[in-house]
Amino acid sequence: MITGIGNIAPLSGTQSIFPEAKTAEAATGDAFSAMVTELATNTVARLENAEGLSFKALEGEAETRAVVDAVMSAEQSLQAAIAIRDKIVTAYLDISRMAI
Structure with a gap:
């Protein structure tokens, strides 16, 4: 049976034409979901760490080098998350445009 995606409800009365692929598909979906959740x-x-260090630096409790490292790490993580989000949206749009 096809499962829903996010907040989209599953189609009623549908079944997979490859029942043996159902477990592999579910495992892949769970792994992908876990990966995206972990990334976020x-x-x-x-x-949050970069923000906290920035506040500590303003109070004179943190070194400038530590703040710069935390902000750079946060910026790289954010850019990676945005790139992955863009790829997911592009893939979704490509799939939605496919002729059935």
């Missing part, structure tokens, strides 16, 4: 979590953590 790590990106947010790095952004």
Whole structure:
């Protein structure tokens, strides 16, 4: 049976024409979902760390070098997340344009 994607409900009464591929498809979907979730979590953590260090530097409690390293790491993570998001959106649009 086809499962829903995100907030999109599954199609009722549909079945896969390859029932043996169902477990591999579910495992791949779970792995992809876990990877995207981990990416988002790590990106947010790095952004929060950079923000915290920036505030500490303003109070005179953190070294400039540590702040620069944290901000650069956060910026790289954010740019990677944006690039991956763009690729996912492009792939979705390509799939949505396919003729059935």
